[in-house]
Amino acid sequence: MTKQMLNPVVDTVGVAAATPDEKQPHAELGLAEDEYSRIREILERRPTQSELAMYSIMWSEHCSYKSSRVHLRQFGQKNPKTPRLLAGIGENAGVVAIDENLAVTFKVESHNHPSYVEPKQGAATGVGGIIRDIIAMGARPIAVMDSLRFGDIDHPDTARVLPGVVDGVGHYGNCVGLPNIGGETYFDPCYQGNPLVNALSVGVMPRERLQSMQASGVGNVVILLGAKTGRDGIGGVSVLASATFSEDDDSDSRPSVQVGDPFEEKLLIECCLELFDTGLVVGVQDLGGAGLTCALSETAAAGDGGMHVDLELVPLRAKGMEPHDILASESQERMLLIVDPANVENVLARAHRWGLLATAIGTVTDTGRLVIDYHGQTVVDVPPASLADEGPVYNRPIAEPNDLALVAVDRAETLPRPTADEDIRRTVLDMAASPNLCDKSWITEQYDSSVFGNTVLATPHDAGVIRLDESTGVGIAISLDGNGRYARLDPYAGAQLALAEAYRNVAVTGATPIAVTDCLNFGSPEDPHVMWQFERAVTGIADGCQQLGIPVTGGNVSFYNQTGREAIHPTPVIGVLGVIDDVARRIPLGLGQTGDTIAVIGTTGEELSGSEWAWATHRHLGGVPPKVDLDHEMKLADLLSRLAANEQIAAAHDLSEGGLAQTLVEAISNSGMGAQILLPEGADPFTYLFSESTGRVLIVIPRGQELAVRSACEQRGLPITPLGVADAKTDGLHLRDHFDIGRAEIEAAWKGRIGAKLGE
Amino acid sequence: MARVVVDVMLKSEILDPQGEAVLGALPRLGVNDVTSVRIGKRVEIEFDDAVQNVEEQSQIIADKLLANPVIENFTVSVLDEDAV
Numbered sequence: 096m097t098k099q100m101l102n103p104v105v106d107t108v109g110v111a112a113a114t115p116d117e118k119q120p121h122a123e124l125g126l127a128e129d130e131y132s133r134i135r136e137i138l139e140r141r142p143t144q145s146e147l148a149m150y151s152i153m154w155s156e157h158c159s160y161k162s163s164r165v166h167l168r169q170f171g172q173k174n175p176k177t178p179r180l181l182a183g184i185g186e187n188a189g190v191v192a193i194d195e196n197l198a199v200t201f202k203v204e205s206h207n208h209p210s211y212v213e214p215k216q217g218a219a220t221g222v223g224g225i226i227r228d229i230i231a232m233g234a235r236p237i238a239v240m241d242s243l244r245f246g247d248i249d250h251p252d253t254a255r256v257l258p259g260v261v262d263g264v265g266h267y268g269n270c271v272g273l274p275n276i277g278g279e280t281y282f283d284p285c286y287q288g289n290p291l292v293n294a295l296s297v298g299v300m301p302r303e304r305l306q307s308m309q310a311s312g313v314g315n316v317v318i319l320l321g322a323k324t325g326r327d328g329i330g331g332v333s334v335l336a337s338a339t340f341s342e343d344d345d346s347d348s349r350p351s352v353q354v355g356d357p358f359e360e361k362l363l364i365e366c367c368l369e370l371f372d373t374g375l376v377v378g379v380q381d382l383g384g385a386g387l388t389c390a391l392s393e394t395a396a397a398g399d400g401g402m403h404v405d406l407e408l409v410p411l412r413a414k415g416m417e418p419h420d421i422l423a424s425e426s427q428e429r430m431l432l433i434v435d436p437a438n439v440e441n442v443l444a445r446a447h448r449w450g451l452l453a454t455a456i457g458t459v460t461d462t463g464r465l466v467i468d469y470h471g472q473t474v475v476d477v478p479p480a481s482l483a484d485e486g487p488v489y490n491r492p493i494a495e496p497n498d499l500a501l502v503a504v505d506r507a508e509t510l511p512r513p514t515a516d517e518d519i520r521r522t523v524l525d526m527a528a529s530p531n532l533c534d535k536s537w538i539t540e541q542y543d544s545s546v547f548g549n550t551v552l553a554t555p556h557d558a559g560v561i562r563l564d565e566s567t568g569v570g571i572a573i574s575l576d577g578n579g580r581y582a583r584l585d586p587y588a589g590a591q592l593a594l595a596e597a598y599r600n601v602a603v604t605g606a607t608p609i610a611v612t613d614c615l616n617f618g619s620p621e622d623p624h625v626m627w628q629f630e631r632a633v634t635g636i637a638d639g640c641q642q643l644g645i646p647v648t649g650g651n652v653s654f655y656n657q658t659g660r661e662a663i664h665p666t667p668v669i670g671v672l673g674v675i676d677d678v679a680r681r682i683p684l685g686l687g688q689t690g691d692t693i694a695v696i697g698t699t700g701e702e703l704s705g706s707e708w709a710w711a712t713h714r715h716l717g718g719v720p721p722k723v724d725l726d727h728e729m730k731l732a733d734l735l736s737r738l739a740a741n742e743q744i745a746a747a748h749d750l751s752e753g754g755l756a757q758t759l760v761e762a763i764s765n766s767g768m769g770a771q772i773l774l775p776e777g778a779d780p781f782t783y784l785f786s787e788s789t790g791r792v793l794i795v796i797p798r799g800q801e802l803a804v805r806s807a808c809e810q811r812g813l814p815i816t817p818l819g820v821a822d823a824k825t826d827g828l829h830l831r832d833h834f835d836i837g838r839a840e841i842e843a844a845w846k847g848r849i850g851a852k853l854g855e
Numbered sequence: 856m857a858r859v860v861v862d863v864m865l866k867s868e869i870l871d872p873q874g875e876a877v878l879g880a881l882p883r884l885g886v887n888d889v890t891s892v893r894i895g896k897r898v899e900i901e902f903d904d905a906v907q908n909v910e911e912q913s914q915i916i917a918d919k920l921l922a923n924p925v926i927e928n929f930t931v932s933v934l935d936e937d938a939v
Contacts, residue, residue, distance in 0.1 A: 213925040326868035352925060354865075356872035413868055426870070450879070 105418055106144040107472045115141050124151035130487055137481045145467065145474040148419035149388045149482055156654050158385050159486030162620035163652045166630050169637035174646040179609055181305060182648075187231040187381060188298075189648020190305060191610045193674055197563055198305065199571055200232040201297035203242070203614040203670045205653035209328075210292040213352040214259025218292050219267040223355040223427050225296040226271065227381035230367050230430070233306035234298030237547065238561050239268045241278040241294050242575045242614070242668045243538075246287030248530040248852050253282070256290050258853060264294065265541040270357035271364070274550045275542035276559025278575055282530040285579065288658030293614040293668050295575055299563050304371050308380045310398035310433045310459045315377055317391075317404060317457035318439070320446055321363050321429040324387070325412035327353035328425035355427040359451075363428055366449040370432070375442050378433035388422045388482075390431040391457075395465045395479035398433070402479065404457030406469045418469045433459065493630055494623035502584060505717030507709035508701055512781050519781055520834040522712065524844040526785070527760045529711040532753045533848035534764070551678045555765055557600040557749050562678045570678035574600035574671055577616075578752070579664030580705045581720040586628040590635035590667045591723045595789055596751055597671035598643060602732035603747045603792055605682040605739025606673030611640055613650035613669050618662025620654045628665040636667060642725045645671070680739050685766035686821040687745030687795035693770055694817045695755065696731060696808060697791030701782050707752040708785045727790045730811040735792070737807060743800040750791035756784040758793050759828055760841055769825025769838070772818050780833055795821060857902040858934040859913045863922045864895035895927075909933055 111117075121131040124147065134142050134150050142150060156162060170184055181198055182190035188202035206221025222239055229236045241264045245253050268275050273296070310317065370376045378398065380390045387409070395402040409421050416424075432453075434442050439455060446453035460466075465482070467475035513519045526532055535554065544553035551570060552560035558574035576597040582589025594611070601608045613636055618625040640647050650670075656663045675681055686693065703709055704718025738744040746766070750758045763770055774783050796804045801817075808815040819831075827838040865871050874892040881889050898921050902909050913931045922929040 213923070216926065322870070325870060327870060352869075354870040354872070354926065356870060356875070358872065358876075412870065 105469055105472060105474055107474055108143055108476045111143045112140045117141060119147055121147060121151070124148070125155055126151050130154060133487070138477065143474050145419040145422055146477055148423050149392065149475065152385045152388050152423060153392060153482040154486045156620065158389060160652060161487045161489050162491050162626070162654060163629065164488050165490050166633045169633055170647040173637040173641040175641055175644045177646055180646055180648065181302065182232065183646065184649050186649065187228040187308065189610060189612060190232055191648060191672065192302060193563065193569060193571070196301060197299060197569070198302045199297060199299050199672065200229055200234045201295065201573065201612055201670065201672050202228055202649050203293050203295040203575065203612045203668060204228070204651040205614050205616060206292045206294060207289065207616065207653055207656055209352060210260050211256065211288070211290055214256045215263040215266065216352055216354050218260040218263030220353050220355045220427055221292050221294045222264055222267040223357065223360055224383050225294045226273070226360060227363070227383065227430065229296045229298035230364055231306065231308065231379050231381040232298065232300070233304040233371050234300040235368055236273055236296050236298040236364060237549065238276045238559060239273050239294060239296045240276060240559060240573060240575050241292070242577060243278065243280045244286045244291035244579070244666065245282050246290070247284045248282045250287060252287065254853055260290065260292055261538050261541055267355060267357045269543045271361050272546050274544050274546050274553065275539070276544060276550055276553040276561060277556070277573070278554070279577070280535050280538055283579060283664065285663045289656045289663055291616050291656070291663070291666060293616070295573070295612070295670050297571070297573060297672070306371060306376065306379045308394055308397050309378045310394035310402055312377055312435065313399060313459055313461045314436060315459040316434050316436055316439050316455045317402060317459065318432040318434055318442060318453055319409060319429060319456050320366065320432055320453045321451055322356065322359055322426055323410045323412035323452065324421055324424045324426045324429070326416065326420065326424065327427065329420055329423050353425050353427055359428040362449045362451050363430060366446055366451050367430060369445060370442060375438045376432050376434060380431045382429040382431060384425060386422065386424045386426070392465060392479045392482035394431060394433060396483035399459055399461050400479065401460035401462035402457055402465050403460050404467045406467050406474070408454055408456045410452055410454055418467070418474045491620050491626045492623040493627045495627050496624040502717050503719055507704040507706060507715050507718050510703070510709060510713050510715055514781065516833045519784065520836060523756045523760070523784065523836060524840065526708060526711055526753050526757060527841065527845040528848055529707065530848065530852070531707055531711070532757050534846045535849060536846070537849040551681055552604060552683065555761065556684045557603045558606070560604050560606070560675065560678060560681050568677040568679055570675050572601045572604045572606035572673040572675055575668060576600065577666050577668035579666040580710065580716055582628070582632060582667060583664040583716065584705050584718065584720045586631035586665045587635035588720050588723060589665065590632040591639040591725070592720060592789060593667055593669040594636055594639045594671070595723050595725060595728050596749065597669045598728055599731065599749050599792065601671045601673035602735045603682060603749050604675065605680060605736055606675035607736050608643070608645055608671050608673040608732060610672045611645055611647045611669060613647060613667060615650065615652045616656050616663065616666040616668065617654055618657040622662065625662055632665055632667045636669065639725055643729060676740070680742060682735065682739050682744055682747045684748050684762060685746040685795070686762050686768035686770060687797060689821060689823045690798050691745050691821045692796040692801055692817055693772065693819045693821055694794055694796060694815050695750070695791055696734070696794060696813050696815050698788060698814055699783055699786050699791065700788045702786050702788045706754070706785065706787045721787050721789050724790050730813055731790060731792060734807055734811055734813060738804060743797070743803055744794055745797045746795040748793045750793060752787065754785040754787050755793070760845055762793065763827055763838065764842055764845055768821050768823050769827055769829065771820050771822055771825050771829045771831065773831045774818070775816055856904055857906060857909045859900040859902065859909060860932045860934060861898040861900065861913065861917045861921050861929055862895060863898065863927050863929045864893065865927055869926045
């Protein structure tokens with residue numbers, strides 16, 4: 096760097112060829128010795144400074160998936176073939192067909208590290224980034240969701256991170272005008288120095304509007320659309336996203352973070368959609384984590400293989416930016432367009448009308464090289480595929496954790512549990528008030544859930560449901576779920592449990608699950624134990640999706656989620672998307688009407704390991720997580736969609752964390768109804784109320800439909816157990832022969848907890 | 856009475872959407888020769904007479920509450936009592 100100040104001449108390809116022995120900071124940029132040698136081999140000289148920056152970014156874990164790629168191949172190998180899949184893994188986001196006219200694209204992505212450094216802007220730009228992935232496929236974004244994980248709710252840093260993250264998610268989503276239709280929030284000390292912020296966006300498009308990221312057509316013009324380029328998050332991808340936070344993070348090393356502008360993003364959405372509809376765009380790519388570097392190399396590599404760019408044409412916001420700064424900048428709200436020369440004027444004029452900067456910065460060539468000039472001097476001349484597709488691939492060592500057997504025998508089923516009715520009653524209330532189960536309105540009330548007027552269901556329902564088409568009533572349901580504790584006990588089962596829960600949550604609205612996106616949050620891939628967790632989780636998801644018959648369409652991997660040597664629980668977060676033919680027939684949460692029958696479908700076993708009860712009351716994590724039965728989940732989904740279509744079901748709610756007790760608490764609190772419950776004969780009340788056996792759903796059957804529902808269950812071999820009736824006159828929960836809990840007491844326990852903890 | 860003024864500005868490399876919006880609106884006033892607008896905030900604090908470490912306390916207030924040091928810089932000026 097010092098050298099540069101003395102010598103203002105930029106490091107050109109010519110200079111690089113003439114000075115082969117010049118020492119380069121490849122190690123500081125995160126490139127290993129052999130990776131650096133490979134770059135020299137590819138280029139047959141030393142890389143220029145700009146090239147070095149580009150390789151360091153594109154070959155970072157974040158962009159190249161170098162540690163995960165060998166395992167992610169399983170998705171391609173095991174994905175069930177479905178005619179619905181129009182674009183899959185490798186695209187900006189997966190696209191699935193809804194009917195003969197409409198397609199939907201959706202994806203979840205992490206923004207964990209930036210959200211720890213600067214919670215509000217980190218989370219906000221996470222939302223902005225995933226929205227641009229949706230635009231890049233040709234779709235209009237129609238909703239967002241967020242999956243959040245923080246440290247212990249009582250830790251002082253949680254009071255810094257949580258409100259900031261929620262503010263950021265809400266700020267960006269609300270300003271850009273997208274409803275937030277659901278998500279999840281969990282607390283666990285393992286996320287103390289490393290919160291997880293996973294954002295999902297979904298968009299809809301006419302099938303023929305699907306866009307490509309190819310820079311094809313020699314002579315076509317490369318246009319940069321949107322915000323000016325500044326010093327935002329320079330080095331963020333290679334340094335920030337792949338660096339572990341040390342405990343004594345001092346202020347001098349605070350990395351520069353990006354700040355987004357949602358109003359600019361709104362203009363980008365409208366402008367891009369207009370350009371797509373008028374057919375003026377040949378190719379499009381969003382500028383995300385790796386800025387121009389990634390967008391240029393990926394579009395060039397996917398297209399005809401060559402591109403020439405004049406970098407000095409890029410509009411800058413900051414003074415004194417060097418070529419490598421411009422290439423690495425992560426300034427938000429930018430898109431790259433490939434446009435036929437005959438249409439350039441038209442595109443620039445339309446962008447201007449939307450108040451957006453648009454600048455022609457280069458052309459597509461057939462040279463097979465990505466050549467970047469800066470004021471007439473060539474600073475980059477590389478084969479684009481060497482950046483985008485041919486990065487290093489590592490098959491990192493894998494080792495089963497040593498404590499696996501010990502953890503497995505440390506079963507929560509052996510913990511002391513309440514037996515007296517009064518103690519069980521107390522436990523129901525304590526659990527309802529616990530951070531992971533309590534009402535999350537403090538968070539979700541900060542989000543606009545209904546802008547656009549197409550939101551059918553949003554939080555606190557099991558899944559978000561959005562209407563796509565007013566004339567047909569067709570809609571989609573999405574749920575985003577993960578459980579780090581289960582995955583810590585058994586990453587294969589934990590990943591499948593998350594998949595099963597998201598699948599079930601979608602089914603519970605009456606929708607039919609059709610596609611999956613995943614966000615895989617793990618510790619350092621250089622730790623063989625973490626790599627083992629990763630391999631098991633990926634295998635679990637791939638096997639699970641194969642069995643369920645729904646493909647993984649895309650997602651994201653986030654490694655290095657750890658503080659010091661302490662990794663987070665392996666946390667695969669799964670998003671499942673379903674389609675519902677008529678949103679008017681969706682199944683809501685609640686208890687229906689007085690006299691409706693309350694029943695549980697599925698079998699309750701004694702499964703308490705990894706449960707919320709074990710954690711909330713004993714701070715215990717051990718044993719074997721609940722068994723997954725995906726075949727059963729498929730039957731359940733089939734049943735629910737049939738009952739919904741026949742209007743034979745008044746309400747339904749998934750049983751998961753906290754078991755039946757928590758499901759009843761939520762159903763009562765959200766419905767204004769009371770429940771009279773009689774547990775099955777011989778059932779142990781504690782186990783029946785708190786076990787987390789999977790594949791269970793609480794359903795409410797309208798009067799007169801009991802026999803039809805029972806026979807529909809029997810046809811599918813699904814066990815159904817009637818538990819009682821809904822009753823508006825009953826105050827809260829009446830558990831016959833055991834105890835009563837009034838509505839006021841339930842709500843006092845369940846509501847207002849988050850705000851109270853944060854001092855509001 | 857000690858009076859302190861804290862000025863908070865976004866760091867120069869950070870995007871200022873508010874400033875950009877003002878910059879974009881200026882041509883409507885017929886002002887075309889402005890190249891940059893950055894918007895910050897000014898906070899005035901009055902301390903009780905008895906307080907001794909006004910400067911030190913102001914630094915803490917600014918660093919912990921008024922400014923977000925990750926994306927903002929601040930300056931603390933203790934005003935002369937006569938100036939009040």
